[in-house]
Amino acid sequence: MPSSPMIGYAHVTKSFGSLMALSDVSLDVAEGEFVAIVGGSGSGKTTLLRLANRLIEADGGTITVEGEDVRDVDPVALRRRIGYVFQSGGLFPHLSVADNIGITPRLLGVSAADIAARVDELLELVQLDRAAHRDRLPEALSGGQRQRVGVARALAARPRIVLMDEPFGALDPLTRDALGDDYRSLHRKLGLTTVMITHDMTEALLLADRIAVMRGGQLRAQGTPDELTRSGDAYVLELLRTPRRQADRLNALLPQSGAA
């Protein structure tokens, strides 16, 4: 018998006033999976993500996390079990890197010495030099460094699930690529279950095991890249056409000998 999903959405609906933000969405995320949610602006991606940690409450349907109905779990306890990475890092500007990373362990009553050790461990994990970054304020970091701190903070309480809302969207392409690859390695190494929002189908194809495509509050398709290509949904096929076209053009433009 298959085990219950780490995150399960069953027939979930959510409205804001007269606007139907999510309509009958069902999606399972298995333990250890990396799922990307792809879709245009306003398609319901953030709403879907935030229902899992009760930053938003559903109107209908059921959401489970690690087999428990989220309505039966205290929202604060739930949020401490689930790491969350914000688009712009979401760091507290007046707190140092170390204090930003240590904030959840501190709320959980971990001792100062253990927090300091955990901060060092996390900085190493996200590949930031400890001595150089520990005491800086977020304003003294590059966008990529801020996102690395955001990932470290999300992992501080050793969650098994990480939710990421467009985490690498605002970065230059090289930094974005490096961070995506590094996060993917962390996901595997720590045995995490990750759900990441992105506008970018190419990023989703390169990083995720499975992709869920949202449009107008509906889940249009979900599956591996191969399954998506066979979905038959015109919007999904259009989203897949762009990365394919770009890959073909790049292959034609870049001489193979330059691919060092």
Ligand SMILES: Nc1ncnc2c1ncn2[C@@H]1O[C@H](COP(=O)(O)OP(=O)(O)OP(=O)(O)O)[C@@H](O)[C@H]1O
């Ligand atoms: N708190 C709210 N009050 C009213 N409407 C909301 C609220 N949150 C979201 N919405 C609306 O619900 C719809 C879905 O929003 P959501 O943020 O989930 O989309 P999204 O796909 O994440 O978009 P983006 O990529 O622009 O962040 C949008 O039309 C949005 O305006």
